[in-house]
Amino acid sequence: MAATNDAQMWVRDDEHVWKTAPADGDDQHKLNPSLETDMTSLWYLHEPGILHNLKGRYAETEPYTYVAHLLVAVNPLRPIPMPPMQSVRDAASLSGVDPHPYAIAESAYRALLLPKAVAQSQSIVVSGESGAGKTESTKIIMRYLAWRAGAGASEAPASSSFNDRVVQSNPILESLGNAKTQRNHNSSRFGKFIKLAFAPAPAGTAPLLEGGRIDTYLLEKSRLAYQCTGERNFHIFYEMLAGAAPSQHDEWHFGKRTAADFHYLNTSGCLSVAEHDDAAEYANLGARSTRWARHPPSSRSSSAASPRASTSVISAASRRPPRPKSPPAPRPRTPSPSPIRALSPRRRRCSGSR
């Protein structure tokens, strides 16, 4: 197959990494004729072809692209329209659905609907560099699963339905475990393993969300006492100082002090974050915590439902059920795990920050 643009090829470039130029020299790759939603369909599968495909789709407001069952997400860095959840749920075949975290979540959920003999627990792995969009992608998946597996779950933020409360655990975790770093204004400073449990459903009905459990580990404790220039301590301190009522300030002996008056908050030169309204977040946090206290998710299930923060190191693999010795269970058609690979649209210079 000849290059489609006469003798134009991808060639290495010091500034742009790859650029198109007349064919010349050794290190060059053929151009692909079109952008593809699944990059296994690219005519030529090489680094410049993949990067060009992702860039082209991103420019068309399509930050998600498949590589077979793997979803590559380029951080859109701005709110983008979501497809209706119903359209993904009702799709006869997910191969016809545009690449999206909803489709990954639906694929995992459909695997739970398989006959008992072949159904098995599903894992969705979300990985990527700091600021790539892992946390946001995870929340999109959780929202979808909570909606999909919830009778009557709503997308309204103020709803107190069981499924919504599972999703609303995220802002609480983020206040206590996220901070502004040089790479991300809302960087998770801990690892997270989220387990959602679905109740076995009678034939003809879909499994309901039974409970959830979030294990946290590797919380970055050094951040409490020291932050690099331009970074912040955990959000919660600034939120309490900005949003708590005067009576709470008195109770906590804050007096009239602000974040600027506290040594552990004022040494990095960064007290506020444009994208993070501390007072509003504190108000939301209070509302959510109250709903949790009144209706803890464990009210539906006693064993799997109680979210518990811990600093123990765990991995998804260590929590998998033991494999059956014989005979081995047939594999479901939907692959497990379903990985999401999140990419940041540009590499930033700072290193050492998650």
Ligand SMILES: Nc1ncnc2c1ncn2[C@@H]1O[C@H](COP(=O)(O)OP(=O)(O)O)[C@@H](O)[C@H]1O
């Ligand atoms: N799907 C998305 N839609 C809109 N903005 C996003 C999305 N994913 C990420 N972002 C933006 O990028 C920032 C960093 O994303 P985040 O998920 O916190 O990264 P990570 O967890 O990989 O470090 C978010 O605070 C948000 O502003």
Ligand SMILES: [Mg+2]
């Ligand atoms: Mg994160």
